[in-house]
Amino acid sequence: MFVFVVDKNRNALNPCHPARARKFLKSGRAVVLRRYPFTIMLKDVGEKPNSDKQKYQLKLDPGSKTSGIAILKEDRIIWAAELNHRGHSIKKSLDSCRALRRGRRNRHTRYRQPRFNNRKRPDGWLAPSLQHRVDTTITWVNRLIRFCPIGSISMELVRFDTQLMQSPELSGVEYQQGELAGYEVRQYLLNKWGRQCVYCGKKGVPLEVEHIHPKSKGGSNRVSNLTLSCVKCNQKKGNKPIEQFLSRKPDLLKRILSVAKRPLKDAAAVNSTRWSLYRALSETGLPAETGTGGRTKFNRTRQGLSKTHWLDAACVGKSTPDKLQVLIDKPLIIKATGHGTRKVCRTDRYGFPVRYVPRNKFVKSFQTGDIVKAIVTKGKKIGTYIGRVAVRTTGSFNILTANGLVQGINYKYCSHVHGKDGYQYSF
Numbered sequence: 001m002f003v004f005v006v007d008k009n010r011n012a013l014n015p016c017h018p019a020r021a022r023k024f025l026k027s028g029r030a031v032v033l034r035r036y037p038f039t040i041m042l043k044d045v046g047e048k049p050n051s052d053k054q055k056y057q058l059k060l061d062p063g064s065k066t067s068g069i070a071i072l073k074e075d076r077i078i079w080a081a082e083l084n085h086r087g088h089s090i091k092k093s094l095d096s097c098r099a100l101r102r103g104r105r106n107r108h109t110r111y112r113q114p115r116f117n118n119r120k121r122p123d124g125w126l127a128p129s130l131q132h133r134v135d136t137t138i139t140w141v142n143r144l145i146r147f148c149p150i151g152s153i154s155m156e157l158v159r160f161d162t163q164l165m166q167s168p169e170l171s172g173v174e175y176q177q178g179e180l181a182g183y184e185v186r187q188y189l190l191n192k193w194g195r196q197c198v199y200c201g202k203k204g205v206p207l208e209v210e211h212i213h214p215k216s217k218g219g220s221n222r223v224s225n226l227t228l229s230c231v232k233c234n235q236k237k238g239n240k241p242i243e244q245f246l247s248r249k250p251d252l253l254k255r256i257l258s259v260a261k262r263p264l265k266d267a268a269a270v271n272s273t274r275w276s277l278y279r280a281l282s283e284t285g286l287p288a289e290t291g292t293g294g295r296t297k298f299n300r301t302r303q304g305l306s307k308t309h310w311l312d313a314a315c316v317g318k319s320t321p322d323k324l325q326v327l328i329d330k331p332l333i334i335k336a337t338g339h340g341t342r343k344v345c346r347t348d349r350y351g352f353p354v355r356y357v358p359r360n361k362f363v364k365s366f367q368t369g370d371i372v373k374a375i376v377t378k379g380k381k382i383g384t385y386i387g388r389v390a391v392r393t394t395g396s397f398n399i400l401t402a403n404g405l406v407q408g409i410n411y412k413y414c415s416h417v418h419g420k421d422g423y424q425y426s427f
Contacts, residue, residue, distance in 0.1 A: 001328040002078040004039040004147035005030075012149045013042070015056075015071075015078055035371070035418040036425040037079070037332060039147050055151025058144060060137065061296070061313035062156060062277055064266035067137055068309030069331075071148060075321035079148075080310035080331040085136055086338060087129035087269065094128065100351035130273050136336050138280045145284065153281055154317040157274055157290035185209075189228050198256055199233040199246075206231060212260055214239040224260060291317035335424040337369065337388075363391040364411040369420030374399055374413045381409065386417065388424055402426065 003021040005013040010033075016024075021040055024030035030040040056078075061068035064087070071079040104110070126134070144150065189209065196203045198210075210229040213219035216239045229237070237245045246253040281288045299315035300307070303324055310331040314324060346355035361367045366389060374385045374397075387401035395411045418425070 001038075001080070001332070004034075004037060004079075006033060006039060006041050006147060007045045008041065008043055010041065010146075012145075012147055013045070015073075015148055034147075036334075036423075037081070037144075037147065056148055057152050057154060057319065058141065058148075058150045059154040059313045059316045060141070060156065060281075061309055061316055062133070062137060062270060062274065063309060064133070064269040066309050067133075068311070068313030069140065069144075070310050070314035071144065071150075072314060072321075072324075075323060076325045076327050077314050078327055080314070080328055081140075081334050082309045082331050083136065083140060084333070084335040085133050086336040087132050089338075090129040090132055091127075100347075103351060124276060126272060126276060130269055131276075132336075133269065133273050134276050134280060137277060140334070141281065141284065145286075150286060152287045152289065152319075153284070154289040154291060154319060155278060155281060156293060156296055156312070156316045157278060158270065158293040185223060185226070188223065189226055192259070193228045196228070197230040197233055198227050199229050199237070199252070202230050208234045210234050210237070212242050212256065214241065217241065227256065227260065289317045289319055330427055333426045335426075337422060337424050339420075339422045340368070358393055363393055363397075364395055366391050366397065366411060366414060366416075367420055369422070370416060371418040371425070372397075372399065372414040373417050374409045374415075376409065376413050381406065385409065389414065 001018070002015040003018055004015050005021070007013055021030070021038075024040060024042065025032070029044055030042050033039040033041040057072045059070045059072060063085075065085060067083045067085070069081045069083060070077055141153070186209065190207075195207075197205070197207060207228040208231060210227050210233075211219045211221075212225050212227055215221070219225050242253065242256065246256070278288065278290065295317065296312055296315050299320045300311060302322075303315070305311045305315065305324070305326075308331075311326075314320070314326075340361070343357060345353040345357055348354045366372065368390045370389050371387065372389045376382050376385070385399045385401050385406050387399045387406075390398040390400070391411075392398070396407075397409050397411055397414060399406045399409055399414075
């Protein structure tokens with residue numbers, strides 16, 4: 001993977017090969033500016049004329065959970081990354097806050113009163129879990145523009161047809177009417193599942209509406225998540241996931257999941273955010289190219305590339321060369337972790353305070369989220385550990401490494417590698 005280079009005024013220069021970057025660092029002509037993405041700063045080079053800078057192309061493959069990013073120089077892929085979003089954890093936190101707020105209302109205890117005069121949503125409003133996907137992607141686009149002379153942006157502007165994803169055989173009038181045209185939900189389920197229990201196959205017995213994915217574990221009331229079962233099977237299944245309940249009947253599990261419709265949460269998230277992301281990319285001032293999913297697949301299969309997020313990003317749009325040279329082995333994995341919390345205390349599952357949160361985030365010049373390197377020379381934990389740190393006021397830190405969590409590392413053994421920026425990095 002190529003190394004980003006900036007001059008002494010922090011203006012982007014042409015990225016260089018890692019071997020050349022090592023020579024610059026070894027000779028003292030450059031210093032490390034950032035670890036992730038790895039960027040060096042030349043100490044003896046000022047800003048060069050724009051004509052000397054080669055233009056690079058930034059390509060994006062937006063996704064619901066993971067977005068692919070690739071930087072191309074003509075027909076070569078010189079840098080790539082996969083950005084893992086945290087929209088699911090944002091929604092989980094909002095659901096938890098909603099449940100706690102309702103609990104306080106039901107108990108008639110103190111809670112913040114609703115302010116109805118500021119509840120109007122602006123035009124283009126997106127749910128926080130969806131807006132996060134747009135903001136995170138734009139953050140990394142702007143960051144890469146600072147470190148690399150990007151000349152254009154390509155984005156896959158794809159729209160998923162959710163109804164056709166559910167029933168590929170639909171066409172004509174059936175496609176226009178939808179799946180419940182002329183049916184009530186129960187009658188629709190009876191016709192769909194053959195008026196029998198899907199688990200034991202009994203007919204002529206009272207049937208109950210059953211959630212394939214339990215509602216208590218995030219399942220929805222969509223028709224695609226509903227089936228029919230007898231009373232005995234429904235009670236036996238309870239709130240178990242269907243994979244656990246039918247672990248000894250793989251053929252039946254496969255049949256039920258194939259008849260049930262595909263989950264549409266990820267497709268709906270991409271559909272909701274695609275235009276917001278495109279408008280945000282247009283505001284960068286760079287020409288933005290859009291491409292379809294079919295074009296991306298055609299470019300990728302024509303060149304015999306594997307199905308990954310970052311290779312999909314490299315194949316977005318008509319500007320993709322006929323033959324791509326992949327100059328990297330593996331992409332940089334970027335995982336969004338958030339920027340902390342504003343809570344003044346930690347709470348248990350019922351919303352009651354259980355632990356105090358220090359007001360000062362820094363302990364011995366470290367804060368939770370920093371990437372550190374700890375070289376322990378004595379004691380039971382002798383070794384070298386690199387990972388994300390969780391600080392404690394006692395000076396005994398926890399470090400989350402690639403091999404797991406290591407607890408009780410004294411701050412004296414730690415040194416900074418990368419400051420906290422809301423992301424976790426790996427390869």
